[in-house]
Amino acid sequence: MAVETNKLILRVAEVMIDELKLEDVTPPTFSPDIDLVDEVGIDSMDLATVALVLQDEYGIRIDEDDYPKLTTIRLIAEYLENKMQLKT
Amino acid sequence: MYYPEQKEYPRTPSNTHKIWKFNDILADTKIKQRWEKVRKYFFLRESTYDMTNRCNIRCEGCYYYEGEKQFARENLDPEAWRQLMQAEKVRGITYVVLAGAEPALAPDLLQTCYQEIQLGAIASNGLKSIPATVGYKIHISVWGNDNTSRLVRGAQDMLKRQIENYNGDSRAVFVYTFTRDNIGQIYEAMDLLADCGGKATFNMFSAPVGYKGRLRHTPESLRQTRLTMTDVMHRYPDNVLFSSYSAVAHTHQFGLHDLYKCSYPRMNPSDDLGLGRSFRQYRTDLTWDRDAACCVPDTDCADCRHYAAGSAVVTARLFRHATDPETFSAWLDYVDTYLAVWVMGYQKGRNLSDQSVSPPEQR
Numbered sequence: 439m440a441v442e443t444n445k446l447i448l449r450v451a452e453v454m455i456d457e458l459k460l461e462d463v464t465p466p467t468f469s470p471d472i473d474l475v476d477e478v479g480i481d482s483m484d485l486a487t488v489a490l491v492l493q494d495e496y497g498i499r500i501d502e503d504d505y506p507k508l509t510t511i512r513l514i515a516e517y518l519e520n521k522m523q524l525k526t
Numbered sequence: 527m528y529y530p531e532q533k534e535y536p537r538t539p540s541n542t543h544k545i546w547k548f549n550d551i552l553a554d555t556k557i558k559q560r561w562e563k564v565r566k567y568f569f570l571r572e573s574t575y576d577m578t579n580r581c582n583i584r585c586e587g588c589y590y591y592e593g594e595k596q597f598a599r600e601n602l603d604p605e606a607w608r609q610l611m612q613a614e615k616v617r618g619i620t621y622v623v624l625a626g627a628e629p630a631l632a633p634d635l636l637q638t639c640y641q642e643i644q645l646g647a648i649a650s651n652g653l654k655s656i657p658a659t660v661g662y663k664i665h666i667s668v669w670g671n672d673n674t675s676r677l678v679r680g681a682q683d684m685l686k687r688q689i690e691n692y693n694g695d696s697r698a699v700f701v702y703t704f705t706r707d708n709i710g711q712i713y714e715a716m717d718l719l720a721d722c723g724g725k726a727t728f729n730m731f732s733a734p735v736g737y738k739g740r741l742r743h744t745p746e747s748l749r750q751t752r753l754t755m756t757d758v759m760h761r762y763p764d765n766v767l768f769s770s771y772s773a774v775a776h777t778h779q780f781g782l783h784d785l786y787k788c789s790y791p792r793m794n795p796s797d798d799l800g801l802g803r804s805f806r807q808y809r810t811d812l813t814w815d816r817d818a819a820c821c822v823p824d825t826d827c828a829d830c831r832h833y834a835a836g837s838a839v840v841t842a843r844l845f846r847h848a849t850d851p852e853t854f855s856a857w858l859d860y861v862d863t864y865l866a867v868w869v870m871g872y873q874k875g876r877n878l879s880d881q882s883v884s885p886p887e888q889r
Contacts, residue, residue: 475799479618482789482800483568486845490548502845506798 446515453491454511458484470512488514498522546850554851556878560858563875567865570645572801572838573614574623574821575808577635578602581627582653585669585679587741590626592734592824598809604638610812611642618804621868622646623821623834624662626810630654636662647868649834652688652698653681663870664697668715668726670708678705678741685718693722699767699867700724701833704751705731705741712758720765727767727867728755730776730831734824742829745779752777752882767866769859769877775840775885776831783827785885786839790820793827801838837864846886856883 451468454460458480460468474480482505489500492514498521500508508514552558576590579600590596601607614622622643629636629648633656636648640660648656652666666688669675675684685700692698700719702712719726730751733742743751755773759766778785783793794802797816807819818824821834840860847857855878866874 475803481568481571481804482842483565483844485799487565487568489845490848494547494549506796509798 443512443515443519446518447511449495450488450492450511450514450518453495454480454488457487457491468511470515471510474509474511492518496522498525544850546848548848551848551851551854557851557855557858560855560862560875560878564858564861564865567869567872570621570869571619571804572621572623573619573804573806573808574625575610575639576626576810577624577629578632579627579810580631581651582631583628583651583679583681585651585667586739587678587731587734587737588627589734589822589824593818595809595818595823596627598811598813600810601812602632602635604634606812607635607638608642610808611639615643619643620645622662623649625649628654630656633657633660636660645869651679651681651684652691652700653684655691656697658695661870662697663699663868664692664695665699665701665867666692667729668700668702669705671711671714674708674711685715689718689722689724692724697870698724700726701729702726703729703731704743704747704754706743706747707740709747709750709754712754716758716762716765720762724765725767726762726765727833727863728772728776729833732781732822732832732835733826733829735826737826743831748777748779767863767874769856769863770880770882771856771860772836772863774856774882775836775860776833778831778885781828781830782832782835782839783830786843788820788827788830788835788839789842790835790838791816792818792820792823800842805838833867836860837868840864849886852879852881853883853886855879856881 447470448465451465455463472478485505485508493500496518508517552561576595579596622639623646624636624639628651630650636656637660640662647663647665649665656664668685669678672683675681702715731741731743752773755768759768782788788794789801791802791805796802805819806814807823808814822832825832841864847853859877859879862874865872
């Protein structure tokens with residue numbers, strides 16, 4: 439489980455960097471616990487963009503109402519993991 | 527003369543039952559290009575500011591002269607405004623909307639705001655020129671023909687004077703507010719604006735809380751306004767900044783809150799993300815109240831179809847519009863329109879969709 443979560447964390451970080459064109463950070467150096475809203479400055483539109491890409495990739499649905507809970511990369515990864523478990 | 531009545535785009539099995547991947551929607555080159563064009567502006571974070579409690583006219587149904595905010599003390603000290611703008615930048619605000627009552631009466635404050643935050647718009651009645659050194663978009667309110675302006679706003683020759691002040695000014699967008707009574711008068715206004723190459727967009731009268739006057743829309747006036755908007759878009763394609771989906775969203779029997787779940791703090795208790803977190807509506811005394819904060823305070827939320835509200839509320843609903851190419855194209859047209867109306871230098875593209883796409887339900 440931990441290995442899967444760590445892989446997901448790296449992938450979420452990668453999507454976030456690519457989609458939001460974040461500079462000076464790489465997936466391994468992107469702290470999974472940094473507050474994306476307060477410390478990175480992402481907004482609802484940014485999160486929606488990332489959510490659409492992750493939905494495609496993992497075949498799950500990310501509900502709009504859940505956005506406020508997804509404030510760190512770790513929380514997003516855990517959310518994806520839960521959704522994928524529910525699917526199987 | 528009207529175009530034949532347009533029905534909203536039916537949600538048939540072909541466009542609703544298929545689950546589209548976002549990547550597949552973007553496989554269409556035109557959609558992809560438009561998406562890449564508009565997403566560059568996702569950094570915009572707005573707040574609004576009442577600049578002065580004075581106005582040189584008094585319009586029926588004016589949102590500013592409703593509620594308590596009209597009684598706030600004026601702060602005309604440019605240094606206080608500079609400090610506010612600097613603090614706003616630190617807070618992450620990148621876009622300012624300078625409104626009530628008539629910002630053109632406080633030109634020093636407009637200049638100060640522009641020196642600190644370079645993206646923004648001013649809502650003005652256009653009767654007093656704003657110095658060219660203030661490089662914001664200027665939204666000039668138009669409420670019908672001259673006769674209607676005299677009745678509703680108590681001012682003569684309004685459009686003529688507005689055009690004289692802003693002829694050839696790339697900052698100017700003339701915002702025609704449709705009320706129940708002035709729908710057909712748009713053609714008079716558009717003829718004048720087209721003659722001078724002016725740009726126009728559309729607003730819908732949205733009743734203040736408790737308003738019982740004659741301007742409030744009815745189901746029939748909403749229907750008629752949608753038809754007229756569509757016709758005007760086709761007749762004046764070089765002058766109108768609007769889209770088919772904009773017409774649907776703003777003339778729907780349900781207001782913006784019911785359709786899209788308004789995300790301004792006044793209707794959104796969450797301060798976790800988005801407008802609910804960052805948006806403030808400052809009064810002339812530089813205070814703000816979270817419970818009242820939206821772009822048109824004291825408007826009846828159930829009747830809100832205001833263009834400024836839609837620019838934030840519809841635009842924020844990216845996720846629920848990414849369902850199929852037609853719906854996403856409609857949303858892209860809406861955002862493209864919004865950016866052309868609100869951002870200096872942004873050029874609107876040709877609309878991707880002519881369909882009257884229905885607003886999607888929350889996914």
